[in-house]
Amino acid sequence: MRMFLATFLLALAANAALAHGPTPQKIQQSIAVAASPAAVWAVLGDFAGIGTWHPDVARGEGSGGNGEGATRTLTLRSGGTLQESLDEWKADGMTYSYRMGEPDLKALPVSSYSATVTVVPDGAGATVSWIGRFYRGDTGNEPPDALSDEAGRTAMNRYFADGLKGLKAKVEGKPAP
Amino acid sequence: MIRALAAAAILALGLGQGGRAEPAIYVASQEAGALTRLDGPAVVGLRLGSGPAGLAATADGTLFLTHPEAGRITVVVPGGGDRRALPFRGQPFGIAASADGRRLFVGDWQAGTVSRIDARTGSVEAAAPVGREPAGIVLDGEARVFVAERGGDSVSILDADTMALRARLPVGRAPFALALSPDGDRLYVGNVRSNDLTVIDARGLLVLATVPSGRSPYGVATSRDGGLILVTNQESGSVSVLGRDLVPRAQIPVGRYPEGVALAGDRAYVANWFSNDVSIIDLAGLREIERRPVPDGPRAVVAVPLRGRGEADR
Numbered sequence: 001m002r003m004f005l006a007t008f009l010l011a012l013a014a015n016a017a018l019a020h021g022p023t024p025q026k027i028q029q030s031i032a033v034a035a036s037p038a039a040v041w042a043v044l045g046d047f048a049g050i051g052t053w054h055p056d057v058a059r060g061e062g063s064g065g066n067g068e069g070a071t072r073t074l075t076l077r078s079g080g081t082l083q084e085s086l087d088e089w090k091a092d093g094m095t096y097s098y099r100m101g102e103p104d105l106k107a108l109p110v111s112s113y114s115a116t117v118t119v120v121p122d123g124a125g126a127t128v129s130w131i132g133r134f135y136r137g138d139t140g141n142e143p144p145d146a147l148s149d150e151a152g153r154t155a156m157n158r159y160f161a162d163g164l165k166g167l168k169a170k171v172e173g174k175p176a177p
Numbered sequence: 178m179i180r181a182l183a184a185a186a187i188l189a190l191g192l193g194q195g196g197r198a199e200p201a202i203y204v205a206s207q208e209a210g211a212l213t214r215l216d217g218p219a220v221v222g223l224r225l226g227s228g229p230a231g232l233a234a235t236a237d238g239t240l241f242l243t244h245p246e247a248g249r250i251t252v253v254v255p256g257g258g259d260r261r262a263l264p265f266r267g268q269p270f271g272i273a274a275s276a277d278g279r280r281l282f283v284g285d286w287q288a289g290t291v292s293r294i295d296a297r298t299g300s301v302e303a304a305a306p307v308g309r310e311p312a313g314i315v316l317d318g319e320a321r322v323f324v325a326e327r328g329g330d331s332v333s334i335l336d337a338d339t340m341a342l343r344a345r346l347p348v349g350r351a352p353f354a355l356a357l358s359p360d361g362d363r364l365y366v367g368n369v370r371s372n373d374l375t376v377i378d379a380r381g382l383l384v385l386a387t388v389p390s391g392r393s394p395y396g397v398a399t400s401r402d403g404g405l406i407l408v409t410n411q412e413s414g415s416v417s418v419l420g421r422d423l424v425p426r427a428q429i430p431v432g433r434y435p436e437g438v439a440l441a442g443d444r445a446y447v448a449n450w451f452s453n454d455v456s457i458i459d460l461a462g463l464r465e466i467e468r469r470p471v472p473d474g475p476r477a478v479v480a481v482p483l484r485g486r487g488e489a490d491r
Contacts (some may be wrong), residue, residue, distance in 0.1 A: 022245055022268065022286060023207055023228045023474070026451060087372075087392040087412050097392060097412050114393065114412050131451065133434060140287050141246065141268055 022139040025149055027115070027132040027156045031164040035171045037119045037126040041094040043171050044117060044128065047086050048072045053170040054163040066096070080107025087114070094119035108159060109137040110152045115160075128167060130160045200441035201481040204448055204455055205229040205242055208474025212242065212253065215446065215455060215469065215478075223260075225251055231271050232437075232477035235278035240479070241296070243269035245286060252296065263299030265292075271314040273322065275337070282322050282337070284311030291324055293340060305340040307333050313355035315364070317379060323364055325352040332366055332375075334382060344382045348375040354437075356397040356406070358421075365406055367394035374408055376423065388423045391415050396438040398445070400460060407445055407458075409435040416447055416456075418463055427463040431456035441480035448475035 033040050043053055047070055048062020058077045064070030070086040083101035090096070099114035115132030134156055137147030145151060202215040210226040229251065231243035238255035243265075250263040250272070271284035274296065281294040284307070291311055292304040309328025316322050320337040326345075332352060334344045349368025356365045357379065366375040367390065374394060376386045391410025394417075398407050405426070408417040411434050418427040432449025435456065439446050445458040448471075455475060457467040 022270070023230075024450065024476075026208075026474075099393070099412070116412070131433070133451065141248070 022135060023149065024133050024135055025153055025156075027134065027153070027160055028129075029131075029157065029160040029164055030127055030129040031168050032122060032125060032127050033168050033171050034125045037094055037121050040119045040126045040128060040167070040171050041091070044119060044167060045089075045091065045094070045096070047089065047096060047098070050074065050163070053167045055166040056159060056162050071101075074107075076107050078107075080104045082107050103137070105137050105147065108152075108155050109147050110134040110156065111137055111139055113156070128164060130164060132156060132160070201238065202439065202441060202446050203232065203234070203240060203479050203481065204437075204446075204471050204475045205232045205477040206453075206472040206475045207477075209472030211472035212240070213471050213475075215471070216441075223253070228474075230476060231269065231283075232479050233272045233274045233281070234479045234481045235274050236276065236482055237278060238481045239274075239278050240481075241272055241274055241281055242477075243272050243283065245270050250281065250283065250294075250299070263294065263296075265294075265299070271312050271324070273314040273316045275316060276318075280337070282314050282316060284314055284324060286310055286312075289328075291322065291335065291340070293337070303340040305335055305342065307335075307342075308345070312353045315355045315357050317357055317361045319361070323355055323357070323379075325355050325366060327351050327353055327369070330368075332364070332377065346377060346382065346384055348377075348384070349373050349387060353395055354397045356399050358399055358403045359401060360403065363403075365397045365399065365408075367397045367408055369393050369395060369411075374406075374419075386423060388419070390417050391428065395436040396447070398438045398440050400440050401442075405440075405460065407438050407440065409438050409447055411436055411450070416445070416458065429458060429463060429465055431458075431465055432468060436476045437478040439478045439480040441482075446478050446480070448478045450474055450476050 047066050051057045051060030057074045059075040062072040066089045074082040084098045087097045095118040097116040103111045113134035118129045136149045136152040204213045207228045212223045227244045227247040229242040233241045240253040242251045245268045248265050253260045267285040268287040269283045270286040273282045281296050284291050289309050290304050293302045307324050308326025311324050312327045313325040322335040322337050324333045332346050348366050349371035351370035352366045353369045354367040364377040364379045373387050374390050378385050390408045392412035394408045395411040396409035406419040416429045431447050432452035432454050434451035435447045435449050437448040443460045447456040453473050454468045454470045456465045459466045
């Protein structure tokens with residue numbers, strides 16, 4: 001039986017190695033901030049104001065404020081533009097959800113994403129969670145490396161992590177990293 | 178050896194047991210590559226590998242799963258304790274099975290086609306071009322195939338015998354999931370980007386109404402009597418419940434990023450893709466009564482009807 005199992009698992013491993021295709025990918029990042037949740041939300045909650053705290057965003061412009069359907073256009077320092085629209089914005093839950101419009105592979109090597117940011121109380125401070133779901137830049141079965149699941153994960157993780165570090169620095173009143 | 182072990186695994190799944198009294202609920206987890214039977218005393222699973230995305234079942238309990246990443250369809254057969262793979266040239270995603278289980282209708286996400294396949298041999302009998310990104314597919318009792326064209330903002334209706342296009346109806350933006358009412362008079366279409374539900378007169382092939390849902394509706398199902406329509410709102414983490422009159426009845430919080438939904442008896446089962454669990458909803462109280470962990474990335478859920486009672490849960 002042990003040998004059966006070993007063979008079975010090997011077969012599965014071989015199978016997994018061949019995996020490619022349109023599988024949605026998860027991104028999940030969080031950071032602790034030494035400030036009250038309300039103080040964090042005062043900075044984070046301004047949908048179009050992301051350029052004031054995200055170090056990768058050179059310029060952010062918005063329309064529609066924080067209403068559902070509001071949009072923001074973010075020009076990244078590395079080049080490329082993100083067009084995003086606001087789906088839900090809840091001050092009482094200190095959370096908002098948004099998704100991308102048309103992809104710009106120069107900005108992020110992904111074909112679509114949606115994401116949610118949330119502030120939750122954490123002891124005397126707050127924790128900010130940023131979760132998202134994306135599809136890689138080329139959803140065909142033979143994507144080039146630059147548009148693979150791995151490339152998408154790397155870029156999205158970096159973008160979320162940089163943003164959270166920048167937000168923390170801004171709220172805590174320290175120089176941006 | 179592998180075959181013997183697979184047979185053992187399937188028996189453990191409960192597929193080999195005849196004469197069951199309860200509907201069987203199956204969940205496909207794309208990330209984990211797993212098929213899980215949910216409705217037993219414990220969650221038991223079968224490793225299929227390579228991201229199963231689409232899931233269809235016939236009344237005898239045969240399951241069909243698409244693997245877009247691998248260009249393959251897995252058939253899991255009840256009773257005989259067997260499963261087999263059908264090769265598919267392309268990127269199979271949405272899938273529907275004929276009532277007798279002989280024909281499969283499979284969308285190719287990348288090619289923008291729907292193929293009719295012999296479910297025993299896997300050979301392609303016919304193929305039809307459809308709109309971009311064919312997503313949900315359903316078959317009605319009058320040999321018509323409804324296809325959600327996510328990239329075309331439309332639903333196409335094919336003749337299942339000739340695969341000719343009978344009609345194409347514009348719907349909301351990015352239609353993904355489809356559900357047919359139990360008596361086949363209505364088709365419900367979840368539009369992911371316009372955050373609404375299009376209701377189609379399935380006999381007259383006309384759009385009857387468009388009503389708002391929550392954010393990113395990714396799954397739709399109806400109750401057995403057609404009186405309730407459930408819509409999963411992926412981005413809102415909730416399920417909207419509407420009456421047949423399309424009046425909202427409830428908004429039920431569930432796990433994170435809910436997608437597929439299936440109804441059986443007085444329960445609804447919602448696959449929560451991000452939180453890796455299934456929300457079980459009591460349809461009488463319209464509230465979540467349990468959240469059960471499943472392997473990573475559950476997206477599709479199906480209820481295999483009660484055997485021998487002529488019921489047709491969707």
